[in-house]
Amino acid sequence: MFRTGYHRASVRDICAAAGAPQGSFTNHFRSKEAFAAEVLERYFNYLKGLISEALNDDTLTQRERLKRYLDIITGKLERDRWKIGCLIGDFSLGASSQSKLLRDRLDAIFQGWRAPFASCIAAAQSAGEIDSQFNATDLAEFLLASWQGAILRMKVEQGPAALQRFKSIVFATVLKSSADTKTTTRKRVISQARRVSRRPAR
DSSP: OTTTOTTTOOHHHHHHHHTOOHHHHHHHOSSHHHHHHHHHHHHHHHHHHHHHHHHTOTTSOHHHHHHHHHHHHHHHHHHTTTOOOOHHHHHHHHTTTTOHHHHHHHHHHHHHHHHHHHHHHHHHHHTTSSOOSSOHHHHHHHHHHHHHHHHHHHHHHTSSHHHHHHHHHHTTTTTOOHHHHHHHHHHHHHHHHHHHHHSOOO
């Protein structure tokens, strides 16, 4: 399913890859749809380990932990030569529109995925590491959804450029540090004051 997609992987293909008789499959799963839901669950459990590795790293600031997560995923995508993306994103595109079971499971996964990032972003905002202009949950949703888009583009290009673009832009804009925001605001105020001071008196 990871390499061929949900629709192209038949039960026969799955059993052949696992070296198991087809009867064993039907003994454990009512359908390919039920099997896919279990695959998603196991994949998300694996992903939660990577999330914990990055977001619970006490040697990093909260903002640095967000960068660390993206770097961990980038490293894994590189090892697959930029050809294999995220199973959750792939299923969202290929199966969610035709399966309510998978759609509901994916929705629950995205909510569970978003929660630790929202907490990390909120902590970074409280510490003054990230600007507080946007709600932390909205930022977490934006981060993960946009990252999925960058991974899809990566698969098309079969290279890391889309991932690097995303990381560079997101941490210079919506996840920029509050110090950067204050510096930018200060420069803007000074610039406006200079323009006013140069106007001829009437």
